[in-house]
Amino acid sequence: MSPFFGAAAVAAALSLSLAPGAAPALASERPPEARPHVQVHARITTAYELPGDRVYPEGVAADARTGVLYAGSYADGTIYRATPGRKAAEVFLPAGADGRDTANGLKVDRAGRLWVTDSTTGVAVYDTRTRRLLASFTVPGEGARFVNDLAIAPDGGAYVTDSVRAVVYRATPRQLAQGGGTLVPRFDLSGVLEPHAPDAFTLNGIVAAGRHLLAVDMTGGDLYRLDPATGGIRKVALRGGDLLHADGLEFQHGRLWAVQNTTNTVTRWRVSRDGSAVSLERRLTDTSLRVPTTLARHGGTLYVVRSQFDRGGPMGPGVPETPFTIAAVRGL
Template sequence: MERSFARREILGAAAALGAGALLGPLAGAAEAAGPAEAGGAWPTRLLLPDGFRPEGIAIGRSPYAYFGSLGTGDVYRASLASGRGRVISKGLGAGRSVVGLKIDRQERRLFLSGGFSREIRVADARTGEIVRNFGVGAADSMVNDVILTPGAAWFTDSFQPQLYRLPLDRHGEPGREVATVALSGDWEQGTNFTANGIERTPDGSALLVVNAVAQGGSLMRVDPRTAVARRVDLGDLTIPFGDGLLLLGRHLYIVQQQRNQIDVVRLNDSGTKGTAIARITDPRFRIPTTAAAWGHRIYLPNARFDVEPTPETEYDVVAVDQV
């Protein structure tokens, strides 16, 4: 997500962490990519409802994509095979957005970032019912993006130097409390929007978080035990407009939304160093924000932060080939 909702639309107490904070190894690239059928005649452009205002995307083990609305907090599910979809979870109304979202491996729960409402929500992926709703942060906090690990759901706060950790049991059931985790080390907090997308390292030992401020836009590696952040060596690559992160094997896809591009970085296993290997651009990009994979494709919602949103504004999702 960009600097704030206003900028996006117009221009755009630390908790102790135990062994449960370890992330676990990343799933194999073949599983992450999905079956080969997700190509060919399947559409490379999906239409969303007019006025929907998408930001996040989640794809689970089935060929369906989930999108959250910045406007109303609705969650829309679309078939990747046909492009057809519907709202499966009704939002809580204006000001209670869904920014980032993820679906668990069992495809039973959706984990939703509530933006400036400072809410972390968990919804039943089949009925759309909100089954957990946590209030976090301070008055100027913004819950932005989320990543799921074997022991927790981790959320970024774009205006405070902290993450939020919602513990998950071995069945994926969320706990009853969210821990606020203060960032330290190399973390540099700006006066405005700072943290954005979040992922895991290839070996699952740490978190990767976009910092839009440090050295012109950096990727930070955060130790989940200590919350100490260290800047990832990306060579000459800066990511001032870095938004969503998507890790497939050791390839990290960094969506740079205002630049209408995806920078692809090959990481070492621990995520301390990366080499830029490709840049994906497409004339259909209209400020894409986040990315998810199915088959050999990457799917990205176009947030269109360069236009004033109206109930008639057209929104879509485009698919590009993986590197």
């Protein structure tokens, strides 16, 4: 999920956008000679519309059992529910519920529980059937923090990135059963990441990939393999590209998908058996993705959040196009 960006940096990053008034073309409409060898034919459509004129969506999660999608507002913490067959999403949890001011990372676990991160307070877990708050996890210590994305591990626990502290916290299954508690720092990458400015945001998207976790440093453009069993940290070899500005991640069946927000890009990578290397297979870059912050894959379709952070949001001035939407990307 995306933290704040400076307007100047955004303007530079978006300098490849189309001229004003030009209609964004789908990747499949561009001439083959204009595309890199990994650029693909893909169809981008609007899957869901989110009610409200200041939504600025951040996270998205799919319930693998039902196909229902949940999206969160970075602006005020509202959680939306999108049901297959209905284009208009509905409010699932209102703004400010349980003290939540933002909604960044979202995940639905195998038991149908919805996990939601708030950038300053921590993590909340809800029953998707009753909307009841099941557990709350708080950030340890005082001072700056930015609780960002999370991954659900095979043991039912969760791992949560902090983009300011460069730490990955753990919420244990025992804590979940007891109604929550304090997040426990499990991986400290502050001495491992590439050099960066003191106020830079680092760790962002994180996914469970077999017995390992994969977490991305959006500023350094690197990917890291984390071993929950040993606490080991290893930089992953990137073959064919980098992950600069990488935001949310998705992992299924040996492949990793990433959104790179300010370049309006989605990439697909083949992950080695031991998670020590990834190879770029496909890339889709399209301005109609409108600064994508994360994605979820269900039924062969990628559901990509169009944050519009550069249009009057945290990344720049302007007026957003409404309604805010979740895109469906097929062919990637």
